[in-house]
Amino acid sequence: MEISQLSRLVTLNLSNLFMLTELKIQNLGKFVRNFTSIRPLYLDSVTISSAGLEWHAALLQIPTLQELSMAEYNLSGPLLSSLTRLENLSVIRLDRNNFSSAVPETFANFRNLTSLSLVFSELIGMFPPKIFQITSLSVIDISHNYNLHGFFPEFPLNGSLQKLLVSETSLYDLSSNNSTGSIQTLGMCKKLQSMILFDNSFSGAIPSDIFEDLVNLSDISLHNNFFTGMIPSFIFTLPSVHQVYLSNNEFEGQLHNFSNAFSPIQWLDLSGNHLEGSIPISLFQLTNLHELKLSFNKFSGTIELNMLSKLGNLTTLDISYNNLTLIDASTLMTPFPLLPMLSSVRLASCKLTSFPQFLKNHSLMDIDLSNNHIVGTIPQWIWKSKFLNYINLSCNYLTDWEEPIFNNLSSLTTLDFHSNILHGPLPTLPESIIYLDFSSNNLTSVISSKIGKYLEWTLFLSFASNNLNGNIPESICSAPNLEVLDLSNNSLTGTIPKCLIAMNGTLSVLDLGRNKLNGTIDFLPGSCSLRTLHLNGNALQGKLPKYLASCTMLEILDVGENQLHGHFPCWLKNISTVRILILRSNELHGSLICGGTKVLWPHLQIFDLASNNFGGRIPLSFFEHWKAIIADEYNGSLSEPDHLQLEIFKYNPVYYQDKVAVTYKQLQMELVKILTIFTAIDLSCNKFEGLIPEGLGQLNALYILNLSNNVFSGPIPSSLGNLKELESLDLANNNLSGKIPTEITELSFLSFLNLSYNHLVGRIPTGTQVQSFPADSFKGNDGLCGPPLSQNCSGDGMQGTPSPASNSNVDAKSSS
Template sequence: MRIPLVSWFFFCLNIAIFFSMAALSVSGQCQSHQQQLLLGFKSSLNSSFSVKLVKWNQGTDCCSWGGITCDASGRVIQLDLSNQWLHGDINNSNSLFRLQHLQHLNLAYNRFHGSLPEFHHDSSLRNLVLSGTNFSGSLPESIGNLVNLTKQDLSYCNFSGAIPSSISKLHQLVYLDLSSNNFTGRIQPFDLSKNLAHIDLSYNKLTGKIESFKWEGLQNLTYIDLSHNSFSGSIPSSLVALPSVKMLLLSNNQFGGEVPGFPKGGQSFLDTLDLSYNQLEGRIPAYVFELSRLNVLLLSSNKFNGTIWLGDIQKLVNLTQLDLSHNNLFVNATGSYSTVSSFPKIASLKLASCKLNVFPPLENQSRLAFLDLSENQISGEVPNWIWNASYGLQHLNLSFNQLEGLQKPYQMPNLSVLDLHSNKLGGNIPSLPTSAIYLDYSRNSFASSLPNNIGNYLSYTLFFSLSNNGLTGVIPKSICDASYLQVLDLSKNNLSGEIPKCLFGRKVNVGVLNLSGNNLSGELPDAFPSNCSIQTLDVNGNALQGKIPESLANCKSLEVLNLGNNHINDIFPSHLKSIASLRILVLRSNEFHGKISCPANKVPWPKLQIVDIADNRFSGTLPNKCLKTWEVMMTDEGEARLNVGYLQFQVLRLSGLYYQDGITVTNKGLTMEFVKILTLFTSIDLSCNKFEGPIPEVIGELKALHFLNLSHNALTGKIPPSLGNLTQLESLDLSNNNLTGSIPQQLVNLNFLAVLNFSYNQLEGSIPAVKQFATFSNDSYEGNKGLCGVPFTKKCNEAISEASFKNNAGLRGLPTNSRTGNHVDWNFISVEIGFVSGIGAVIFPLMFCKRWRMRYYKRTDRVVYKFFPKLDPRNRNRRTISHWTPGRRL
């Protein structure tokens, strides 16, 4: 019998009323002592922005307050105050944790400070969610008193110290998340709850091995994330053998050895396997390619070896993400494929540095969004099917290959990131994808001019680099239509004309502007706006004239200022003294003149770490007052390493794309390349000027200094013994001055010293023959007729008396610098400031004493070395020149 529609309506209405009445009956009237505890909690915090707490007051039933749930007896059993803009110290009122019947507590994403209070023994708490609350200090051992706890989420706080072993008492625990804190040390072996299904300890500082955990007993575990720690040892076979695991994330640790095998005949539910950024070795086990449910496989940045046939991946029919990059693998993309159509529908494929010599067959990958084939051996043309294979292709990286062209027609409608740098592409600049935010065409052989309407193609672009090509012509003014541009790098080309004034105006607010190594002329426009956002300004190696603009002082975020190798005629830029962020100042090889002065009531440039003002006409005494204010150079090694990092410009937060500064140091024909500038690397070069007077004692306080060059000046007096305090010094050049006296014995303590040049002064006495000084040749001391002992053949009792000792250019037959009046030695150090994008390096030379640059290059055999300073203080001696490792020529 069919029920009439009206009757059915009233039946449903009665059911709804019944359940509504039942729900109301669960929540009774709030008990008074419960209300007082809640009001006490509110009074201890700043809750003026809370939507829920603003309605908590004495005159209403607390069971009706926002975020509160009571049981039938009026006892508070649930409190949810997440995302309520609460501030304060929860310890000021311990009332919250005296709610004995509270079962669910969620205070996530508020801004508490201080530590957690102790937890009571009679607590009924089942769910504890404090993620993103900014708590700090150690996690109390009393956490083990919460024996009824099933969910514990303390992620994204500032907890430190060891993880309490009392967690092993939480036998009901199903969900444990302690990620993104500062927990340290080894995890003591403890029994995890047999009910545990989710464990996340990622992004901490945990160490030791994980083999001692009784993984085999955790039969319900589905999610394991131990990534971004410092765990070591091998991966336990009992861990990978867990039958229910779907997500296994162990990346960014120090796991070594081979990957253990899965149990034969077992049914694996594994969906995600991430072992990237470890030290795993051997062959990738064949069973990995039998995991039919696998969706994400990330094995990059290990030491895996052997050959991978790309056809084997067809078996992973559910695979959407694959990363085999940066191992010692050979990925073979040739050969027959049984059914190309059955190849997995990959969304992200990363095969960087996999010895590929052809493009993988990806014609039918309609879902492909991210493709990285960089650092391989692929030659010829980029096939046009790569643009058409996936309409949704968004990220394409083909850098560091041997590509010579792009097949036409090429249309890139949806590309956001296109990286073609470091190939052999030539001819005209290819059409630019109008949707791209990151474009890198640097280090190719493009030889055309920039299109007049180039700005039309850069409407959304944040990063644009065409450096190290053969571009000609002028910089079009339409470049200023790229209003979102944050990084513009056109360095190392043959561009001419003036720099468009609009690049410094309000329409474009770039963070990095690199135009070095071109033929640009005119002056730097005095048009920097009041909201100037430039962080790096590099116009080195052009033909610019005029003065440093006064409006440059508006750039309060400026870190790198490189004006070297131009024709700028100005005094020292003391008008930039208010730019406290400045780290690198290069004025080398210009027409700067006059004395260097520092304001008495201002500390200019406390972060300055690299100063290069060589080959100008600066005069007077060395800037004693300025030296005292360069605070970063005075930081001791231990303190500096606590804040070590690299100079770089983040293009888009959380995107992983950045523009990074680098530096190259050349000494006697040997070129060492710093691919990244460590924030603790420091250097001072004041050579080839007209400075006079003594070397200031205060230089001895620059304890972090790595390179010091005061050569080719007119300095007098003795070498300060305080230079012996510069224990990080690796290169010291005081040559071609008028220094007198003996070599201070204190300098023998400079254990890192790899380059020393005291030549052509008026030094006398014996040469120290111990430690580093025993390794230097005659070149370091020649032209000092009063010096004796090793490495000279002249013994000290045969030294010429001071009265007969004459040291001048006429007797030595040395060339004279017509600008400074001093002598020039070919064994000088030259410094190059360079810039490295997120995926490649671009080097810009800044040579010493530019009058002899061409002759010097003819006599130089350039060998590029990469230099990676060891950060472990136990390996300090590895930073000597003998441990600089060979690198790729860029």
């Protein structure tokens, strides 16, 4: 029988067809029109050609269609609108398409609709609130549509809603505007089973009575929003609730004890809030708990581990980063293990002074005992579990380890021992390792030439701030997946292996700063994926290789404090990703003129050329495209600080934190976390001449400006008064003349000012900010007068003709 003869066909399932036109059907649309009895139609994961247009038109003429499933069909916006004709539909499943359009409001007319699923479908615009009010709807899933926004209306009292999934959209709560549309109206959905609202912009307090009638609710997922106020204790007493995820909100106050005799809760995550006070004993009596996460709050008090004895099903315990004191009264002779099912334990920052003995009896996968006060030797039993995957013992006072430390650990991927006092030779590395951090210890051995064979899977490798010596072995380059290599702050010698820069196109961060490396920066041809290159504080010579221009993702280039020579690297001008360029304390020379072309660095935030031999005039348009230092071009990030960091693991985010040294208020400091809003320009100790460019005045998000020890002449530009964020201004030891512009007094954040050793004249502008600086900020200007200087001003504010340009500036420079 041919398909054309199936006029009474009730169900049609053509899912997973590779190419619809490969069916041996002619005039497909004509045959489909004959299928007048079809109710469910399944076309998931069908690949269509241009013939699909006729097919779509035919679909819309099936009068009996009740269920339509077209997930992963590569649908577009126009078809979504055309489906509004099928008002008899009860089930619509259009997940994983690419509509790039809004949801038609006419969907609210589908009065038989029971299930609407539009997951991962690139929806945009406002989700029609009337759809939430369809009384027959039991399932709404519009999650993972990041550009979809909207709010909750008042839900119908007689509604059927059981599952509400709107995670990872941009829905928000209107309760703060006294609107009827708020999360409170969900209390009317008495059949609700799943409330999945995470990763949105909901705010305000959760009404204490919202859960009283939701007796069927089993899943409460409100994490990653902006909820405030206290957490209603009623949540923990719901008769059907299994999952409660309230992490990463703004909840505050104390948790109160509650009756939990019959609570079925299995997963409870309250981490990342502002909860305080003691942890209620009720939480430790939830006998069905598999996962308990309370980290990153303000809980206080003492927890004795035997208080957890009733949690016999617990597999994950995380109480890190509170103000808790953990007391372990167990011993190695305890006959029965506490928490027998435990596989993941995170007790960071719990004031531990020794390894908790109860861990010895477990086959753990994850251990985090970082940021405690544990002293001495790492016990051998910590490594006994063959399932061990993650261990973090960083920021303690550990000195050594019992051998063997890595026996039979084929699953170990993350090992973090940074910031201890471990000494001795490097241990044998586990072959399965992905993340290895031994930085800030006292390891003293030479890096083995065999190190490459242990790095088959490694993405992150850091031995920074130890006492390692010897040459960097070229075998490191054989690591096929390495993304971060940090060997900074050691005593490494020799040259940089030529293979490191390209590194098979995998290396994103290379930090060899503050060692004793010499020679030139050479490279082997290959693909460059570097985002961060730190070579500062060595004895490198030669020129910066033009090869770096091929590193088109470069964000940080720090080669300061070496012996490099040559001209300004104009060949970097077209790398639009550059954020930090530090060339200070080298032997570079010449002008900043790049053949008449503009330097396009829209993300540049730190520019440091100090202590070189650069000279000439600075081009007027040099700063024109530095939008990251112009407040109104900063896309709101001035009010929402972030840090420069590189994500290492996609599935379990771990970040490499970039760091650089800058000179601030004449002192050098290291920025361990570089705020994306921190901005600085340091051109000091060079030979720049001519006028200070007026264009600097447009950089109104600048924090630090240092032009000292040059030969700039002319007046101080009044446009510097536009630098409203400026905290440090140093123009000392130049040939500047004229009066100090009164606009300087308007820099309310200015905490350091140095205008000494110039040829400035007249009265120092009056203003609280300026008069608060010491007299040394103005010394060496023979024509200046008025507070804070002791020289009084005459009637016209002039102290007489200043002395001609003499050796005073030169002497001052040589002594600075």
